[in-house]
Amino acid sequence: MLGGSAVxxxxxxxxxxxxxxxxxVGDDFGAEQLGVLESRGVVTDxxxxxxxxxxxxxxxxxxxDMNVAHTDDTQLNVFAEFDPKLSEExxxxxxLFLGNIQPELQxxxxxxxxxxxxxxxxxxxxxxxNEREALVRAIGAVDCLLLNDAEIRELTGEPNLARxxxxxxxMGPGVVVAKRGEYGAALFSGDDFFAIPGFLLEDxxxxxGAGDSFAGGFLGYLDSRRAAGESVLDHAVLRQAMAYGSVLxxxxxxxxxxxxxxxxxxxxxxERLRELRQSTLFEVEQAPSS
Amino acid sequence: MLGGSAVxxxxxxxxxxxxxxxxxVGDDFGAEQLGVLESRGVVTDxxxxxxxxxxxxxxxxxxxDMNVAHTDDTQLNVFAEFDPKLSEExxxxxxLFLGNIQPELQxxxxxxxxxxxxxxxxxxxxxxxNEREALVRAIGAVDCLLLNDAEIRELTGEPNLARxxxxxxxMGPGVVVAKRGEYGAALFSGDDFFAIPGFLLEDxxxxxGAGDSFAGGFLGYLDSRRAAGESVLDHAVLRQAMAYGSVLxxxxxxxxxxxxxxxxxxxxxxERLRELRQSTLFEVEQAPSS
Numbered sequence: 390m391l392g393g394s395a396v397x398x399x400x401x402x403x404x405x406x407x408x409x410x411x412x413x414v415g416d417d418f419g420a421e422q423l424g425v426l427e428s429r430g431v432v433t434d435x436x437x438x439x440x441x442x443x444x445x446x447x448x449x450x451x452x453x454d455m456n457v458a459h460t461d462d463t464q465l466n467v468f469a470e471f472d473p474k475l476s477e478e479x480x481x482x483x484x485l486f487l488g489n490i491q492p493e494l495q496x497x498x499x500x501x502x503x504x505x506x507x508x509x510x511x512x513x514x515x516x517x518x519n520e521r522e523a524l525v526r527a528i529g530a531v532d533c534l535l536l537n538d539a540e541i542r543e544l545t546g547e548p549n550l551a552r553x554x555x556x557x558x559x560m561g562p563g564v565v566v567a568k569r570g571e572y573g574a575a576l577f578s579g580d581d582f583f584a585i586p587g588f589l590l591e592d593x594x595x596x597x598g599a600g601d602s603f604a605g606g607f608l609g610y611l612d613s614r615r616a617a618g619e620s621v622l623d624h625a626v627l628r629q630a631m632a633y634g635s636v637l638x639x640x641x642x643x644x645x646x647x648x649x650x651x652x653x654x655x656x657x658x659x660e661r662l663r664e665l666r667q668s669t670l671f672e673v674e675q676a677p678s679s
Numbered sequence: 680m681l682g683g684s685a686v687x688x689x690x691x692x693x694x695x696x697x698x699x700x701x702x703x704v705g706d707d708f709g710a711e712q713l714g715v716l717e718s719r720g721v722v723t724d725x726x727x728x729x730x731x732x733x734x735x736x737x738x739x740x741x742x743x744d745m746n747v748a749h750t751d752d753t754q755l756n757v758f759a760e761f762d763p764k765l766s767e768e769x770x771x772x773x774x775l776f777l778g779n780i781q782p783e784l785q786x787x788x789x790x791x792x793x794x795x796x797x798x799x800x801x802x803x804x805x806x807x808x809n810e811r812e813a814l815v816r817a818i819g820a821v822d823c824l825l826l827n828d829a830e831i832r833e834l835t836g837e838p839n840l841a842r843x844x845x846x847x848x849x850m851g852p853g854v855v856v857a858k859r860g861e862y863g864a865a866l867f868s869g870d871d872f873f874a875i876p877g878f879l880l881e882d883x884x885x886x887x888g889a890g891d892s893f894a895g896g897f898l899g900y901l902d903s904r905r906a907a908g909e910s911v912l913d914h915a916v917l918r919q920a921m922a923y924g925s926v927l928x929x930x931x932x933x934x935x936x937x938x939x940x941x942x943x944x945x946x947x948x949x950e951r952l953r954e955l956r957q958s959t960l961f962e963v964e965q966a967p968s969s
Contacts, residue, residue: 584876
């Protein structure tokens with residue numbers, strides 16, 4: 390089914406800003422797939438069609454509680470030989486997301502995007518295990534690292550998340566987002582710490598792409614605030630972006646592939662944002678003590 | 680070292696209300712151990728000393744990230760033959776906590792406590808695996824179930840937490856608290872859902888007793904509101920109790936045994952409560968969209 394880091398990201402971010410997708414696809418990525426992106430206003434000019442090639446493919450399964458994914462098959466396919474040639478418009482984008490792919494490729498795209506003022510990077514345990522040094526270099530070239538909390542621990546060798554996040558920040562990024570599956574996500578930004586629980590769902594159909602939808606909601610919303618003249622490093626702005634990321638991830642997992650997110654409205658997103666916030670509120674006024 | 684469900688619970692709850700401890704101890708539980716409880720004002724009249732007996736003993740170890748405990752050794756010792764004889768004051772307590780022990784024993788204490796208007800129960804996978812029917816009966820006799828989220832899933836056979844919590848409520852309790860380790864805790868009460876992240880700690884020394892300290896902060900705070908004439912089933916009151924539970928659990932894990940909690944002050948607890956709340960806040964006002 391339709392998926393892939395860039396597709397999940399682009400659809401989620403499209404509710405907040407204009408998105409340009411860069412990457413190679415094979416012959417199996419046809420007009421129907423492009424149509425899903427274009428119907429959400431995503432600019433697909435920089436999608437490179439490799440004749441005779443096949444699109445990147447991932448297959449995996451999830452544990453009982455849907456929180457842990459296991460990779461069964463990864464085929465880089467057209468990504469194995471990809472040499473990105475970006476349009477001028479893409480090079481000048483101010484917010485950049487480097488989806489989960491070979492770290493060297495992430496770094497070369499980062500370098501091509503001269504206009505990027507805030508670059509985020511996602512990765513996974515596969516690259517941690519197989520190309521650790523390249524991944525650490527790529528992380529050193531971005532402003533924001535988005536990883537599962539267990540991967541941040543593995544990356545830094547620190548079992549404690551607070552220490553692991555600080556060690557990751559010492560590699561370069563000023564912002565670290567720890568994704569926690571159904572438990573939500575945590576944000577480390579300078580000395581600010583923020584944690585948001587996951588939106589409560591009774592039906593989790595397929596977690597695939599949830600992290601990319603999170604990144605799309607997060608960075609897409611940040612770009613809308615940047616376009617409004619605000620700083621994406623403002624703590625309140627980053628926290629609100631985390632909430633939008635959580636909301637987009639929660640919609641992602643409600644159906645297979647991109648089914649749920651591609652048919653969303655901004656009103657549904659904002660409605661769920663309010664519900665999510667309502668589930669986190671508590672008072673702290675002084676109470677009787679003995 | 681000093682521990683046990685009742686001890687962790689009583690110390691945590693003692694910051695909010697008067698606590699009476701019921702249970703058997705052996706000769707190895709001496710004046711020093713009693714002194715720790717009494718220095719926090721805990722009433723120990725109903726602690727029964729079994730001459731020649733040994734106190735309940737648990738030993739375990741934790742996984743790398745401190746989130747999962749494995750039992751290495753459990754010795755019921757004096758609990759194996761325990762026949763609770765409660766004082767009139769204990770029988771009339773309006774809030775009751777049944778710590779993690781044989782479910783039949785929990786149920787018999789519940790029946791003895793005629794004055795209890797709100798009874799909470801904790802358990803663990805050991806009883807789920809070995810005395811499931813008795814546990815379900817005990818759960819049916821209380822108002823609030825406190826369990827790790829994985830245990831609620833196991834109890835109900837529902838992999839989804841929202842469905843699992845509802846299935847647990849159908850066993851009797853109107854309130855279900857899902858403990859999530861470092862990720863915090865979630866509250867199901869009627870149709871209200873509340874989730875609170877864990878307080879961020881850089882040094883987690885020993886998670887043993889964290890669940891009991893959570894229960895002590897939670898039920899102890901509820902009792903203080905009850906004493907002030909409020910309903911413990913009020914959603915805002917329950918949410919604030921969840922926050923106090925999280926704070927007490929966070930102090931618990933900072934040192935071995937009861938070291939950290941026994942030397943706390945209410946001011947330190949309220950200070951951490953404010954820090955915890957600060958880490959959860961985000962805005963939802965309308966933002967620019969494209």
